[in-house]
Amino acid sequence: MAMNLAAKFSDKVDERFTRESFSEGVLGNAYDFNGVKTVTVYSVPTAPMNDYTRHPSDYTNNPIQINRYGAAIDLQASTQIMELTKDRSFSFVIDRGDLNQSMMVMEANKALSRQINEVIIPEFDTYAFNTLAAKATALGNINTTAATKSNAYELFLQGQEFLGDHMAPDDGRIALCSYRFANLLKQDPSFVLASEAGMQIKHKGDIGMVDGVTVRAVPSSRLPNGCSCIITHPYATVGPKQLQDYKIHDNPVGVSGYVVEGRMIYDVFVLNNKANGIWYIGESGVLRTLQVVTSPSVTSGKSVVTVQPEKDSGHTWVYKTGTSLTTVAYGDTLTGWTAMATSGTEITPTSSHTIIQVAELDADSKVVGVGTAVLNIG
Secondary structure (H helix, E strand, C coil), X not given: CCCCCCCCCCCCCCCCCCCCCCCCCCCCCCCCCCCCCEEEEEECCCCCCCCCCXXXXXXXXXXXXXXXXXXXXXXXXXXXXXXXXXXXXXXXXXXXXXXXXXXXXXXXXXXXXXXXXXXXXXXHHHHHHHHHHHHHHHHCCEECXXXXXXXXXXXXXXXXXXXXXXXXXXXXXXXXXXXXXXXXXXXXXXXXXXXXHHHHHHHHCCCCEECCEEEEEECHHHCCCCEEEEEEXXXXXXXXXXXXXEXXXXXXXXCCEEEEEXXXXXXXXXXXXXXXXXXXXXCCCCCEECEEEEEECCCXXXXXXXXXXXXXXXXXXXXXXXXXXXXXXXXXCCCCCEEECCCCEEECCCCCCCEEEEEXXXXXXXXXXXXXXXXXXX
8 A cells, every 4th residue: 555755744643533442341251261262161951840749649559769859850951162263363564664754653553553443442342242232133132113312211121121031130231322322312301300310411411320231332333233222241241352462573574664463363152041131222133243164175166164153043054155245134034045054064056156155044034144255166
């Protein structure tokens, strides 16, 4: 990329506005990913209650072997496999000649800080919030009623009610609201009159805590399209950042100047048994993002397709290959797509096709997730 070398330019850079990470404190960290790529979480069910039988009918004939507590059942543990899928990196060069001739405004340490604040943090936040919204959508924990200044507080309370009914702790809940929804909340007469925070708004113009929930206004660019609010509890999620590695190389071989590199391995997971600790308010459902990877098969003309994360119980995968992408929206019904039973399936695409799309369908065969990849064919 060409750069403007200094003639009569100021030595002060017109930096863009940046914001802190809005996902801090939102995601849980109850599971340790240090040194591993995959963590398996066991979920153990409970047993149903029975009526105790004081006097079994055949007590006289078999007084010892009769189980007065009811039939004993085997508790079968289920597992959730959490595998890190996001391995992201960047690299750029700051030439020493460019540095000297641009009044030293291209310093490597400032450029790295700029990369972290403007690219890395927003990417993680966007991925995290989309993951939460998509999981809530897939479970039906969603309200698509259009938010107005007359119903914003009611929509918020409905989410509170849902989390409460599903045993999510009252303390520690966080609401991630678009600035638009936050403004509507401030204008809702019910909120202003009824809530403690509403009384504070009259004096300070701040939301802060609403009904014991920390309300955080988030730029729309980091939220799913059409999102009004996500109400969640950190116990419901895991957000490991396994590796954050940033380096500035001074005069490496072949470069007069600096090479700046960085790598980040991360992911965001929703725990199966706590997934009802998330409620989503938005214009429509949010598609789950599937990580699709293709690799050449040992058989000529074939490709091996892997998909992460694993599809939800009762869901199915379908795929379609082509030379261009098909627009897919949440809740669509797809025709002409091919079923794919498991990740690692070997497919035989048309020889001229270059891309593949994989969609996750719910029990009603409606789209709840989608991912794409370039085809690698053996």
